[in-house]
Amino acid sequence: MALRELSKEERDTARQKALAARLERASVKEEFGAGRLSFEDVLSRAETSEAVARLRTVELLEALPGVGKVTAAKTLESLGISESRRIGGLGIKQRAALGEHLRHG
Template identity: 80%
Template sequence: MALRELSKEERDIARQKALAARIERAELKEAFGAGKISFDDVLAKAETSEAVARLKTVELLEALPGVGKVTAARTLEDLGISENRRIGGLGVKQRTALARHLAQLA
């Protein structure tokens, strides 16, 4: 099934929406990494913001100081969370396990 071709106005609107989502995710990761907001705050924001809900969990962990790609991937593997899982797609047990792990880091 082919997608219909978007008009210039529709492309501009989609481009603006995508840019706003990227900016929102970047600001959230920066605030989380700086300790200005907690993991619970991120989860609460994911309930109301599609952009935050679509943020990959591994990217959020990588925003923490001293946590790189390998550490973030290992952490998620140890917790039984897929590296491709997004914040909005975390289950209750996964949220709890990740919150416990992050509390130990603090």
């Protein structure tokens, strides 16, 4: 099935929506990395914001000081969480395990 051609206005609207989502995700990562947002705060934002819910868990961990791609990947692997998992897709046990890990390092 071919997608229909979008009008200029529809493309502009979609572009603005995508930009707003990227800015919101960047803001959440920056605040989380700086310690102004807790993991629980991020989870509660994900409940009301599709943009935050679509943030990859590995990207959130990489926002922390001293945590790079390798450390974030190892952390998720040790907790049994896929690297491709998004914040909004975390299960109850995954949320609890990650929250516990972040609280006690």
